Every structure is written in structure tokens, then in C-alpha cells.
Amino acid sequence: MAAKTLTIDGKQISAFEGATVLQAAEEAGIPIPTLCHLDGVYDIGACRICLVEVEGVAKLLPACTTRVREGMEVRTDTERLRNYRRMILELLFAERNHVCAVCVSNGHCELQTLAYEHGMDHVRYEYRFPKWDLDVTHRLYGMDHNRCILCNRCVRACWHIEGAGTKNVAGRGARAHIISDLNQPWGDSESCTSCGKCVDACPTGALFKKGATAGEMAHNRAKLEFIVTAREKKQWIASE
Amino acid sequence: MVIDDLNAIAEAERAARKKYTLRCCMAAGCHSSNSVAVKKALEQAVKDAGLEDLVEVRGVGCMRLCCQGPLVQVDPDGTLYEKVRPEDSASLVGTLKGGTTHVQKGDPNSPFFTEQLSIVLANSGYIDPERIESYIAADGYRALHDVLREMTPKEVVDEIIKSGLRGRGGAGFPTGLKWGTVAKTESAQKYVICNADEGDPGAFMDRSVLESDPHSILEGMAIAGYAVGANQGFVYVRAEYPLAISRLQNAIKQAKQRGLLGSGIFESPFTFNIDVRIGAGAFVCGEETALMMSVEGKRGTPRPRPPFPAESGLWGCPTLINNVETFANVAPILRKGADWFASIGTEKSKGTKVFALAGKITNTGLIEVPMGTKLRDIVEKMGGGAPDGAPIKAVQTGGPSGGCIPAEALDTPVDYESLASLGSIMGSGGMIVMDDATRMVDVARFFMEFCMDESCGKCVPCRAGTVQMHSLLEKILNREATAADLQRLEELCQMVRDTSLCGLGQTAPNPVLSTLRFFRSEYEELLKKETAHNGEPRAAIR
Amino acid sequence: MSFLDLDEWLVDLAAAVDVVYSPIMDIKEYPENVDVVLVEGAIANEDHVELMHRIRANTKVVVAFGDCAVTGNVTALRNPLGDPENVLQRAYKDAADIAPQYPAEKDIVPRLTPRVTPVHELVKVDLFLPGCPPPAPRIKLFLEQLLAGKGERLAGANIKFG
Numbered sequence: 001m002a003a004k005t006l007t008i009d010g011k012q013i014s015a016f017e018g019a020t021v022l023q024a025a026e027e028a029g030i031p032i033p034t035l036c037h038l039d040g041v042y043d044i045g046a047c048r049i050c051l052v053e054v055e056g057v058a059k060l061l062p063a064c065t066t067r068v069r070e071g072m073e074v075r076t077d078t079e080r081l082r083n084y085r086r087m088i089l090e091l092l093f094a095e096r097n098h099v100c101a102v103c104v105s106n107g108h109c110e111l112q113t114l115a116y117e118h119g120m121d122h123v124r125y126e127y128r129f130p131k132w133d134l135d136v137t138h139r140l141y142g143m144d145h146n147r148c149i150l151c152n153r154c155v156r157a158c159w160h161i162e163g164a165g166t167k168n169v170a171g172r173g174a175r176a177h178i179i180s181d182l183n184q185p186w187g188d189s190e191s192c193t194s195c196g197k198c199v200d201a202c203p204t205g206a207l208f209k210k211g212a213t214a215g216e217m218a219h220n221r222a223k224l225e226f227i228v229t230a231r232e233k234k235q236w237i238a239s240e
Numbered sequence: 241m242v243i244d245d246l247n248a249i250a251e252a253e254r255a256a257r258k259k260y261t262l263r264c265c266m267a268a269g270c271h272s273s274n275s276v277a278v279k280k281a282l283e284q285a286v287k288d289a290g291l292e293d294l295v296e297v298r299g300v301g302c303m304r305l306c307c308q309g310p311l312v313q314v315d316p317d318g319t320l321y322e323k324v325r326p327e328d329s330a331s332l333v334g335t336l337k338g339g340t341t342h343v344q345k346g347d348p349n350s351p352f353f354t355e356q357l358s359i360v361l362a363n364s365g366y367i368d369p370e371r372i373e374s375y376i377a378a379d380g381y382r383a384l385h386d387v388l389r390e391m392t393p394k395e396v397v398d399e400i401i402k403s404g405l406r407g408r409g410g411a412g413f414p415t416g417l418k419w420g421t422v423a424k425t426e427s428a429q430k431y432v433i434c435n436a437d438e439g440d441p442g443a444f445m446d447r448s449v450l451e452s453d454p455h456s457i458l459e460g461m462a463i464a465g466y467a468v469g470a471n472q473g474f475v476y477v478r479a480e481y482p483l484a485i486s487r488l489q490n491a492i493k494q495a496k497q498r499g500l501l502g503s504g505i506f507e508s509p510f511t512f513n514i515d516v517r518i519g520a521g522a523f524v525c526g527e528e529t530a531l532m533m534s535v536e537g538k539r540g541t542p543r544p545r546p547p548f549p550a551e552s553g554l555w556g557c558p559t560l561i562n563n564v565e566t567f568a569n570v571a572p573i574l575r576k577g578a579d580w581f582a583s584i585g586t587e588k589s590k591g592t593k594v595f596a597l598a599g600k601i602t603n604t605g606l607i608e609v610p611m612g613t614k615l616r617d618i619v620e621k622m623g624g625g626a627p628d629g630a631p632i633k634a635v636q637t638g639g640p641s642g643g644c645i646p647a648e649a650l651d652t653p654v655d656y657e658s659l660a661s662l663g664s665i666m667g668s669g670g671m672i673v674m675d676d677a678t679r680m681v682d683v684a685r686f687f688m689e690f691c692m693d694e695s696c697g698k699c700v701p702c703r704a705g706t707v708q709m710h711s712l713l714e715k716i717l718n719r720e721a722t723a724a725d726l727q728r729l730e731e732l733c734q735m736v737r738d739t740s741l742c743g744l745g746q747t748a749p750n751p752v753l754s755t756l757r758f759f760r761s762e763y764e765e766l767l768k769k770e771t772a773h774n775g776e777p778r779a780a781i782r
Numbered sequence: 783m784s785f786l787d788l789d790e791w792l793v794d795l796a797a798a799v800d801v802v803y804s805p806i807m808d809i810k811e812y813p814e815n816v817d818v819v820l821v822e823g824a825i826a827n828e829d830h831v832e833l834m835h836r837i838r839a840n841t842k843v844v845v846a847f848g849d850c851a852v853t854g855n856v857t858a859l860r861n862p863l864g865d866p867e868n869v870l871q872r873a874y875k876d877a878a879d880i881a882p883q884y885p886a887e888k889d890i891v892p893r894l895t896p897r898v899t900p901v902h903e904l905v906k907v908d909l910f911l912p913g914c915p916p917p918a919p920r921i922k923l924f925l926e927q928l929l930a931g932k933g934e935r936l937a938g939a940n941i942k943f944g
Contacts, residue, residue, distance in 0.1 A: 045544040046698045048739045059746075060738055065544045080738075087735050091704035093853075100944025101849055101856055101914035112943060119937045121910040122852050122902060124728060125708045129861035129897065146862075150697060169539060169697070172522065174707050176697025215944070 006072040015068045022050060022063040025076060032076050033085060033114055035149070037064045038201055039221075040228030041156035047149070049085055049114065052076045060084075086118040094125040095174070096132065097146035098204070105205030106215040111149060112204075130174070137187030140210055141199050145177055148206035154178060154198035161227055166192040178206075200224055241499040242507060243385050246376060249498075253377035260295045260336055261315040262286075263365065264324075267302035267451045268444070268483050269605075270309035274326070278310045281326035285333040295336060298374075301452020303365040304353070307604035308346060313365070320346035351621045352603050357584070359592050360568040361608045364452035369487050372494040375455040381500050383574040384459050387466055388508040396467040397423050400570070402578035404590035409435055409526075409563030410638065410667045411743075412589070412656035418560065421550040422468040425558040430470035432461050433535065433554065433561040436477035436484070437519050437526040440639025441690060442598040443670030446564035448606050449594070450477065450484035453568070454491035458501065458514060460567030463574060465512040468560050473514040476531050479521060488516055523640075523694035527742045528561045530696065541698045542742035563668065565594055585611030589655035599636070599672035600626040609654070616650040619673055630675040634758070638667025640687045640694075641747030643754025644680060663754040665747070680759040681766060685713040687751035695744065702745025705736040709752065716766050723767055730756065784915035791922055798929055814840045818928055820847035820911075824857045825899045829892040838905040843933055845924075846901045849914040849943055856914075858898040866894035909933050913942045 002017045008030050015024035020043070025032050036047035045062035052063045055073035063076070075081070092098075092111060100106050132145035150169070155178065158167040166189050170179045180186040199207040200220045208217050230236050264279040265271075282297045303311040308322035312332065321332060322344045331341040347353075358364070367374040375381070387396055401416030422430060434457055438446040450457065461473045477485055492514055495501040503511040517535045524530045525540040532554050534540035553559025569591060573581045582590050589611035595618065598604055602624030609618060619625065619635055626632050634644040643664030645652065652658050656666050674683065692706040712729040715721040733749035733756075740746045756763060788795070802813050812833065819841045825831060838844060849855040860869045875882040885891050901907050911924050920940055927934055 044698070045741060046700070048699055048701055048741070051739055062544055067546075084735050084739050087731070088700050088739065091700055091708060094708065095704040097859070097862060099853075099855055099859065103944065106944040115943070116938060116941045119935070119941065121912060121936050121941050122846065122900070122907075126711055126903065127854060127858065127861075127900070128707065129858065131862040131864075149700075150703070152698075172524070172697045173693060173695040173703055174697070176703065 004068045004070045004072075006068050006070070006074065008074045009076055017068070019068050020064055021052060021054075021061070021066045021068055021072075021074055024068050025063065025074075030076060032063045033117065034064060035110060035114065035203060036151035036153060038153045038156065038224070040224055040232075041153065041160045041201075044152055044156070047151055048088055051081060051084065053078055053081065082118065085114075086120055089115050089118055089120050090123045090125055092149050093120070093123045094127050096128070096130060096148065099146075102214050103147060103205040104208045104212045104214060104217040105147075105202075105219070108215075108218045109205060110203035128174070132177070135180070135186045136210065137185035138189075138192070138194070138210075139187065140194055141186070141196060142208050142210055143178065143180075143186060144206055144208065146206075147204045148178060149204060150176055150178070151203055153201040153203065154207055157197045157201035157224065161224060162193060162195050162197050164191050164193050164195070167198055197224060197227075241505070243389075246381060246385060249373050250377045250379075253373045258294055258296045260291075262295060262297045262333075263300045263303070263313045263315065264297060265301070265303040265309060265311045265365065266299040266369070267364075267448055268481075269302065269306035270311055271483060273309050273323075275310035275324075277326045278312065278324050278329065281329035282312070282333065285329040288330070289333050289337065291333065291336065295333070298368050299370065300366060301364040301369045302361070302448040302606055304356075304361070304606045305346060305603060306606065307602075308344075311346070313348070318348050320348045322346045352605075352607070352624070355613075355617065355622050356608050357592050357610050358608050359572050359581075359584075360449060360456075360565055360594050361452070361606070362572065363456065364448065364606075367453065369452050369454055370490060372455060372491065372498060372500075375453070379575060380455050380571075381459055383571040384462050384466075384500070385506050387463050387574055388506045388510050393423060393467045393469065396463060396574070399574060399578045400467070403573045403581040404578075404585075404588075405566065405569055405573065405581065406589065406656065407563060408565035408569070408593070408668065410641065410665055412666060415562065415566055418550060418562070419464065419467050421548075422470075422558050422560040425551060427469075427558050429472075429555075429557045430468055431554045431557055431559040432465045432468065432470045432473040433528075433531065433549075433559060434461055434473065434475040434564060434567055435526060435528065435531060435561055436475055436481075436564045437531060438481075438564070438668060439478065439523040439526050439694075440641075440668055440670045441687075442596060442636075442672045443639055443668055444596045445594040445606065445669040447481050447484050448596075449564050449568050450481065451487055454484075454488045455495065456568045456571055457488075457564060458491055458495055460570035461514060462501065462505065462512045463570050464560055464562065464567065466510050468558075470560065471511045471513065473512065474517050474535055474554075475514060476517045476519060476525070476535055478519040478525075485516060485518060492516065522696065523690075524696040524742070524744050527744055529742065531561070532559065541696045542744075544741060565669070586653065586655045588657055593654065593666065593669060595669045595671045597623050597671050597673070600630065600632070600675040600678070601673040602627050611655050612653040614650070615645065615652050615654055618654065618671070619650065623673065626673065626675040630677070632673060633676045633678055634674045634680070634683075636664075636672040636674065636683065636751075637670065638665035638750070639670045640690045641665060641743065641750055642667045642670075643750050644674070644683060644758065645754075646758040663750065663757055665750070680755040680762050681713065681717055684752045684755045685710065685717060688713055688748070691744065691748035695748075699739075699741035699745060701736045702740040702742075702748060705732055705740075705745070706748055708732055709736065709749065713752070716763060719766055719768060721767055722769075726763060726767060784913075784918055785921060787918035788922055789918075795925065812836050812840060816841040818843045818845065820845050821851050821901050821907075822847050824850045824854045825895060825901060825904050826857055827892040827894050831895060831904065834901065834904055843908045843928070844901075844905065845909045845911055845928075846907045847911050848916055849912050851901045852910050852912040853943070854898050854900045858900075861897045865896055869894065909935065911936065914944050917942065 003014045005014050013028040032050050035049045043064040045065040050063040051060040053075040136142040155167040159165050180189040286295045310324045312321045312324045328343045363378050397419045405415040406412040519525050522540050525534045527542045530540045530542040549559040592608050594608045636644050688710045692710045695702045697703045737749045846852045863869050
């Protein structure tokens with residue numbers, strides 16, 4: 001594989017051809033914030049948190065789906081990007097009912113962590129307070145649509161790591177939501193293997209293990225990485 | 241099928257012509273005002289008058305002046321009848337025997353008709369869209385024959401490049417360049433897609449073309465297939481266009497029966513098939529990557545580009561995707577030459593453009609004009625201005641992705657660059673005229689609501705940003721907003737434009753941005769005075 | 783309670799400020815010319831609206847203090863239920879075991895606002911200190927900055943929701 005030389009935030013680095021800007025930056029120790037990205041499943045560029053500026057390109061590009069090019073000049077941390085990221089986070093908090101104080105994932109939540117990192121001390125947009133239901137029909141797990149940010153990670157983990165294809169998205173716009181099978185109660189799903197990978201993939205507390213109380217539920221991403229590493233590298237060890 | 245067969249069909253069709261032809265519009269506009277019954281009544285009246293040997297009643301495609309439908313035009317003298325009712329048929333047929341009729345007559349010599357220049361709509365209103373013979377008699381499928389028998393694929397691509405044709409779907413990407421990119425890819429399987437998912441409010445150009453001249457699309461697609469090396473085409477048409485779908489399916493069936501689609505077309509090695517895929521009502525499926533997902537049978541959501549469809553499209557294969565009107569230009573270009581096409585229009589925008597005139601305008605309907613025609617000529621001269629002489633305030637082009645052009649800028653020539661410089665876009669050709677009773681904030685709110693409802697929900701800025709922009713516009717209209725709210729709206733517009741995944745979100749703020757640009761005072765008049773009691777904290781604005 | 787966790791620093795604080803209004807002080811009217819106010823809780827009823835406008839008019843620096851004031855938090859959980867009628871129906875009739883009835887004592891029980899909002903949706907807020915509750919060390923840091931005359935927005939590790 002040929003190597004490509006590029007600059008990220010003024011730092012000259014090299015990356016393998018075909019690598020994404022996100023992978024290249026990670027290798028070089030340059031952090032780019034992400035939300036819908038999950039190691040092991042394909043990227044969809046949906047959350048727009050990892051957008052970066054590329055010299056000579058008018059549009060902002062998602063680091064997770066943009067491939068490195070020779071001589072590329074990437075900026076990951078400009079005033080404009082930081083500002084847009086904070087706005088996107090605020091939009092997410094205003095969109096559904098994210099009540100950190102009573103959330104199972106309080107303290108283990110990627111959305112929350114990103115909000116702190118981006119100086120979000122309040123939300124400037126009107127809270128929508130939509131009415132969403134809870135699906136607790138599954139024996140082991142629950143889905144709280146109030147906390148869902150539609151990152152699609154559960155859907156991709158379900159299809160591409162577990163291969164069950166239970167989770168999907170229905171509806172559009174603000175009414176888009178995660179469903180099980182043909183929009184039936186999760187507990188009635190015949191395809192769900194109850195593996196729990198969707199729960200581990202979830203960045204917030206939308207998918208949770210039953211019985212967890214506020215702040216109690218950590219996500220076990222190592223389990224997903226273990227499987228992906230085994231599949232891709234034929235190594236039966238979870239990477240760090 | 242060889243060229244002699246094609247000529248024979250055309251000859252037979254021409255030989256069958258009668259002394260008089262009553263062309264009766266059967267496109268959606270007139271169709272919905274009872275033109276089917278009118279045609280039936282005319283046929284009966286011809287029979288009753290014993291004129292069957294002299295008069296042909298022909299169902300044709302769109303005759304353009306939709307607001308006066310059902311329309312009937314008489315050949316050879318060109319008399320145009322408007323708002324024809326079935327009960328008018330006897331007196332109308334009677335005129336052919338020297339009788340008189342009280343049916344309202346239109347003026348085929350009015351600027352609405354005479355200022356038009358038809359390439360895409362050349363057959364519209366003349367040929368019978370239900371009969372392939374009618375298209376063949378109008379030189380149909382001749383370009384496909386010549387291309388297959390006399391030109392290499394590269395020559396075809398070069399001819400399209402030379403013509404200067406640009407995509408008619410809105411963005412105006414050079415068509416030949418796109419064809420060349422797909423042609424150069426090495427792949428055993430390639431596809432051609434015709435994007436007929438016309439969804440802009442007030443736009444009905446593509447529908448009319450499909451209803452009036454479906455074979456021109458099939459011929460254009462087949463030529464494109466030959467040029468880029470594809471053997472399969474899909475027409476993706478929205479389910480809301482049942483008449484267009486049925487005429488398209490009928491046309492495909494006829495073309496297959498005649499060997500003009502399928503394998504070994506015109507006894508060449510070229511094989512090309514076309515299937516119709518019907519959309520399920522999502523506006524976003526007009527976005528090319530979402531459209532391809534939908535054709536594949538998946539949820540119609542866009543994906544980041546690159547890779548562009550030309551490299552990796554339908555099922556990962558190189559895919560050429562063009563709009564209906566773009567394909568409709570292809571056969572005429574190859575029939576009459578790239579130089580002829582390039583002689584029409586402006587330096588950077590060649591050929592003609594079809595517009596659907598709607599809103600506060602006297603002559604609602606379809607027009608085709610050379611690129612570079614002034615907006616004023618379209619709206620005032622051809623369109624007849626607003627009804628009752630009300631002053632025109634603005635013209636909206638490009639649908640929810642476009643912008644409002646103020647009356648002061650009506651002398652702008654219509655081409656891709658001029659409209660873009662005014663913060664609007666050519667778009668697919670919807671043109672909504674607004675008079676002075678229109679409140680521009682209302683207009684912005686209307687389009688924002690449209691985008692909010694039609695956002696697929698995949699990316700955050702479009703899904704959640706349109707909701708917030710819509711709510712801020714509502715707040716302004718309710719006179720509850722402050723200057724800080726307006727500032728927040730503008731910031732959101734910029735952010736949603738810069739960060740959304742696909743064209744829908746990237747252009748969703750355009751109606752707000754363009755009305756803010758030209759009609760800012762209308763926003764400001766609605767604002768509440770700011771006091772220490774409300775507004776955004778100063779400390780929070782960076 | 784988190785405020786009380788400031789322990790002995792409260793003594794230092796008491797020396798530096800005059801506490802002129804608080805729920806635990808017997809003062810009926812919000813005074814004029816206040817330097818800093820820490821507003822707890824969201825805007826949920828008409829009394830809150832009235833008091834908040836009075837606070838804003840008479841205060842230099844308004845601080846939204848804690849998640850309820852900053853986001854609506856738990857108090858805003860009633861919003862998805864819809865207008866106050868539905869909320870009262872749910873709380874006092876549907877969920878009542880005995881004698882279902884609305885709490886309605888004229889001039890004593892304030893009417894609910896159509897929906898619960900964070901303070902900054904009603905009036906201009908100068909600074910935000912989220913947290914449920916905001917941890918004592920952060921309150922201290924925040925107040926120390928304010929006392930030093932440089933009220934700054936919190937950032938990074940000093941922000942905490944929940």
C-alpha cells in the first residue's frame with residue numbers, strides 16, 4: 001500500500017492510501033471529536049461533529065468518510081469548526097429530552113462529554129420537549145427514544161457486527177426513530193439475538209440494560225472491539 | 241429494426257394524416273380539467289358530422305398554457321380553443337364546415353407562445369405520447385440510429401461536451417464532463433439513471449416532458465448508455481405522477497416491441513434496457529445518492545460524496561445520473577449538431593430552459609426559452625404579469641433550494657451564474673411569482689417548513705437545524721422575536737448550509753438568506769424591542 | 783445542599799457578601815440594586831415569571847444556578863405531557879388513589895405556565911453554572927471569580943450536567 005503525505009493542523013504526517021482523515025489523525029495523535037463514528041462498523045458521516053476544513057475545498061468534509069490525499073492540508077480545530085460543533089451539540093440537546101440527572105449513562109455519555117469539551121454551559125435553542133415512548137418490552141434491554149441522537153451506531157452494530165439486522169430507522173426528519181424489525185415492540189422481535197451489541201454501541205443512555213439506575217451504566221466497547229479485531233485481524237484479543 | 245424500417249414507420253404515419261387535426265391536450269393539467277371527456281366528445285362529434293376521413297382527433301402532450309385548459313388546437317390553421325367543455329365539441333367541429341362557435345379562443349401569436357424556443361418541448365403538444373409511431377414520424381430514434389451505426393462512444397461524449405449542455409436538475413454541472421467520467425471508468429457493469437423525482441413545490445417541467453414526449457427520454461438514455469458503456473437504465477419517477485408513469489411504461493413496452501430497446505438495437509452489438517422505479521414520496525430521493533439507495537430498495541438517505549456516482553453509484557458500479565430535461569436535450573443535439581445547440585443561449589449557459597410559471601401570474605403554464613432571456617420578459621411579457629395588474633414583488637426560482645429575486649433585479653438574464661449571484665439558483669425550473677400582497681417572511685417560513693418535513697433525518701444540522709430555524713421564523717411572525725433571535729437565525733442558516741450532509745440541508749437556508757438579503761426590513765419590522773429583560777446574554781456571545 | 787458543602791468557606795463568603803434575599807430568609811420582596819443572584823429552579827408557574835422579571839430588573843449579574851435553571855431538567859419532564867391541563871389531570875386525577883381533585887386555591891396556588899422553561903428562555907441570563915447539583919468545588923471557583931470581578935463562562939472540565 002502506498003503512503004500519502006499530508007498536513008493536519010500544521011503537522012506533517014503520512015498515512016496509508018485509503019485511510020480516512022480520521023484514521024490518519026488518530027495515528028498521529030491528533031484528536032478529532034466524533035459521535036456517529038464507531039470503530040469496527042462502516043462510517044456514514046451523519047453527525048457532522050468530525051467535520052474538518054480541507055485547503056482548496058469549499059465544503060467542510062467529515063473526517064470519518066474522507067480519504068487522505070497526497071499534499072492534503074487539513075485543519076481540525078478552527079474557530080469556525082469549534083463554533084459549529086458546539087451548535088450541533090446544542091441542537092442535539094434541544095431536540096429530544098436529555099435529562100442528565102436521571103439518565104443511566106450520566107457520566108459515561110459521549111454526548112455529555114463532547115458538550116463539556118465544547119464549552120456548552122447552556123443551550124441557546126428552544127428545547128423541543130417531544131413526546132417519545134420507552135420500549136422496555138425486551139427481556140434484558142430497554143430503548144428510551146428521549147435520549148436517542150440517531151447516530152445509527154446500534155443499527156450498524158446490529159447489521160455488521162452481529163449480523164442480525166434487527167435495528168433500523170423509520171420515519172423522517174424530526175420524526176425519524178430507531179425501530180426493531182418491522183416497527184414492532186423490541187420484545188416481539190424474532191431476529192434479535194439479545195446479544196446486547198447495540199447497547200454497547202450506544203453513545204448515550206438511549207439503549208440500556210434493564211435494572212441500571214442513574215449514572216450506573218457504562219458501555220462495554222471492548223466487547224465490540226474484540227469481535228471486530230478477531231474478524232478483521234484474526235486475533236482473538238481485544239485491543240486497547 | 242434497421243433504418244429502412246424506421247423510415248417506413250415514419251412514412252406510414254405521415255401518409256395517414258388527415259386534412260384537419262384537432263390536437264387535444266392530455267397532459268396532467270388539462271387531464272385534471274376533464275380533457276379526456278373533451279377528447280371523447282370531439283371524436284363523437286367528428287363521427288356525427290361524418291368527417292372521419294377529414295379530421296383526426298389526437299391526444300397530445302402539454303400545450304403549455306395550463307391555466308386556460310382544456311386546450312384544443314386545430315391544424316393546419318392553428319386556431320387555439322381554451323377551456324373547452326365536452327358539450328362544446330359539436331360546435332367546435334362545426335367550424336371545420338364553416339360554422340361558428342362561442343368557445344373562448346386563445347391567441348397563438350401572443351408573446352407567451354411566440355417568445356418560446358422549443359428543443360425539449362418541440363414535440364410536446366404535437367405528437368401523441370401514447371404512440372411510438374407518432375414520435376418516430378417526428379424524427380424520433382433517428383439520433384439513436386446514427387449514434388449506434390456511425391459514431392464511437394467517445395465521439396458521442398465529445399459532441400455533448402462541445403454542445404455545452406449543463407445539467408438541468410439544478411446545479412448545472414457540465415453534462416459532457418459527467419458522461420466522460422463515467423465512460424472512462426473501467427467496470428463490467430455501469431448504469432444510467434434518469435432522475436424524474438421532481439419535487440419542488442410549483443415545478444412541473446419534468447412531469448410534462450414525461451407525459452408529453454416519453455420516448456425522447458428513452459432515446460436520450462439509450463444514447464447515454466452507449467456513450468458511457470452501460471446496458472441498463474432506470475427512470476426514478478415519483479409516485480405522485482401516475483400519468484407520467486403509465487406513459488413511460490407504455491413507451492418502454494412499445495420501444496421494446498419495436499426493438500429500439502433490448503439487445504442488438506439497430507442490429508448493432510449494443511444492448512440497453514430501461515426499467516421504471518417509483519419513488520415513495522420522499523423529497524430527499526431527488527438527491528442522487530439517496531435516489532440510488534432507493535433504487536437499490538434501501539431507505540432513501542443520502543451519503544457523503546465523494547465517491548461520486550460516476551465512480552461508485554448504483555450497487556457500487558459507475559453510474560450516470562441526469563435529470564429528465566437533460567436527457568430530453570440529448571437526441572436533438574445529436575440530430576442537429578453540437579454547434580447548433582451551442583449557438584443558442586449565453587456564453588456559459590447553452591440551449592434552452594423549461595420553466596413552470598406559477599403563483600401570482602396571469603399565464604400559468606409551461607414555457608421554454610433560450611438561456612439568457614431576461615426574467616422580466618418571462619414574467620411580464622410572456623407571463624402577462626400578476627393578475628389584475630398587481631405589482632410584482634419577487635420571483636422565486638429553484639424551489640426550496642432557491643431564493644427570491646426582487647422585482648428590481650428582473651432585468652437579470654436567466655442563466656446559471658446570474659441567478660447564483662443573486663443568491664438563488666436555476667434549480668430544475670420552478671418559477672413562482674409573488675405580488676405585493678406576499679409577506680416574504682411567510683415565504684421563508686413556508687419553504688423552511690417544507691425542508692423540515694422533508695429532511696430525511698440522517699444528519700443533525702438538517703434534521704434539528706431546520707426545526708429550530710422554522711421555530712425562529714414562527715417566533716418572528718408571531719412578533720415575539722428579538723434582534724438576538726434574528727441573529728441566532730442567521731447563525732443557524734450559515735451553520736446548516738456549511739455542515740449539512742446533502743444538498744437538501746445545504747440549501748435549506750437559501751429562502752431565508754435570500755429574503756433577508758433583499759427584504760431584511762420585513763423581518764426587522766416584526767421584531768420586538770429588546771430590553772434588559774430578554775435576549776441573549778452578552779457574556780454568551782463569543 | 784451542595785452549597786452547604788462549601789463548609790468553612792461559607793464563613794469566608796459571608797464576610798465578603800451581604801446576603802439580601804434567599805428562600806431561607808424572612809424577606810418578602812426582592813430588593814433593589816443587587817449585585818449577583820444565583821437563580822435555582824426552572825420557570826414553571828406564574829409566580830416564577832413575575833419574580834424572575836423583578837430579579838432581572840434589579841440585578842447586575844443573573845446566574846442560572848444548577849440544571850433546573852439552566853436546562854429545565856427534571857421539572858421540565860412535564861412538558862412532553864402537553865399543556866398544564868393534561869399535566870394536572872395526570873398528576874392529580876389519573877394517578878390519585880383517593881379523592882382526585884385539582885389543587886385550586888385562589889391567590890395561593892399559582893397557575894402553571896404553558897410549559898417549563900430554563901431561565902434564559904424568559905430573561906437574559908449572564909452566567910451559567912450547570913450541575914445537578916453543581917459540585918461544591920465548582921461553586922467555590924465560580925464565586926471566587928465573581929468576587930474577583932471577573933465573571934467568566936465555565937469551560938471544559940468545569941462544566942457538568944447531571
